[in-house]
Amino acid sequence: MPSSPLLRPATPADVPVIRELIEGLAEYEQLRHACQATDALLQASLFGERPYAEVVLAEWEGQVAGFALFFHNFSTFLAKPGIYLEDLFVRPALRGHGIGTALLVHLAHVAVQRGCGRLEWSVLDWNVDAIRFYEKMGARAQDAWTVYRVTGEALTHLASGVS
Template identity: 60%
Template structure:
């Protein structure tokens, strides 16, 4: 079952983010607090959205956290999927696909032009899964990022 996250889900979303960071081998980079997640998802001006994947027994098995982007070429919004994570014991049960289907449904329903995300180059199981759904890598673009000291130095 896929459902929209509620404020009561923030602690489990926080736990899932930390689990994802462990899986991606960068636990020290998961610095977000529950309060920050709550504000981003449910504060006065939410900029992020989340969906929860539950088992038939009501156990939280995964989540998707996303935000809107915009294509100047298409002239419409899209969804950027920041995190998609299903706990290891629930992988292969269709919950990851169900989360992506829900986001695709939202895109189509709202007239958004694309659903996109990034995947680590070494994450072969996820790459195969995404490609099995029809997703294609956008390898002509390289992601650049300013963060920490470089960001502070650049800022006036």
């Protein structure tokens, strides 16, 4: 009988492996140059005084195989919270064992359990494997929406009130 992944909430002791998985995702997405995650930043953001996100780790045959990092958002139209999946990553050598599916099913369960109206995420348009996977799970692209982002100096400039 094939193994199934063990899912568990991350703990502060998992910070180094969470960072390692984030770096693996950054490599896969060809964005390693943009990855600034450190153990200290993750410790503060995930397990500090005000945790901003949650992490579920997937273990396969005794090793951490992947993760899902998520946080709550809010739908004004539904007047309900939602879950935003920031990252879902399975180590390339361990793909094909149902680990990504288990993580996504788990998050859907968490969303339903917490009374959320939706579970959503973004995917790079070139990542056809991920797109196929998500569509197989019942997800549909929201093509009418365009994501905007302000970071770095542009964020600081905007915060100063200068246009």
